[in-house]
Amino acid sequence: DTAVSQTPKYLVTQMGNDKSIKCEQNLGHDTMYWYKQDSKKFLKIMFSYNNKELIINETVPNRFSPKSPDKAHLNLHINSLELGDSAVYFCASSQDSGNEQFFGPGTRLTVL
């Protein structure tokens, strides 16, 4: 059983398109996150939700919009994709915000 799953694993798209990445966790955790990892491996938090409520909203372009339909799901929608959006996007979850985080396998986004 996969604890934190993401789809798709790979996403190749043209500049200007709109795309979504989905994340689901079956751990019963209350908090979920989206991270962006660039080519230098730097991991940066983008958003965090606790029980479907947004609690962290870092300085990211408003082309990025997270949505949490329930506490087991946190999706990321990206409008008008740009070249600089190319990265690996990781979803993660934790029981509470101070506990260890469990990461999904990542979605490698390539914008051409």
Next chain:
Amino acid sequence: GQQVMQIPQYQHVQEGEDFTTYCNSSTTLSNIQWYKQRPGGHPVFLIQLVKSGEVKKQKRLTFQFGEAKKNSSLHITATQTTDVGTYFCAVLSGSRLTFGEGTQLTVNP
């Protein structure tokens, strides 16, 4: 959020050599977590340190939290090829976990 500096950025060792990565902060930390990310993989939680001067071991890995709770280290004794990957420290501030830049370890067999 809190900033943490991690060094070195890269480390190449021969199999059997030891390896250490360090995380330093200018402010006192409430706790520090360590994660490992294998090439092509995702970060995996290793450990959390909370107490001043704490030392924890996991087989060949030794984790330390400084007395002033401003620095931490991860030491691997006698590296193996399975240790290859990027090691991250991460510090918690409120509900935000801020990751260090990571140390990419390569091990030559």
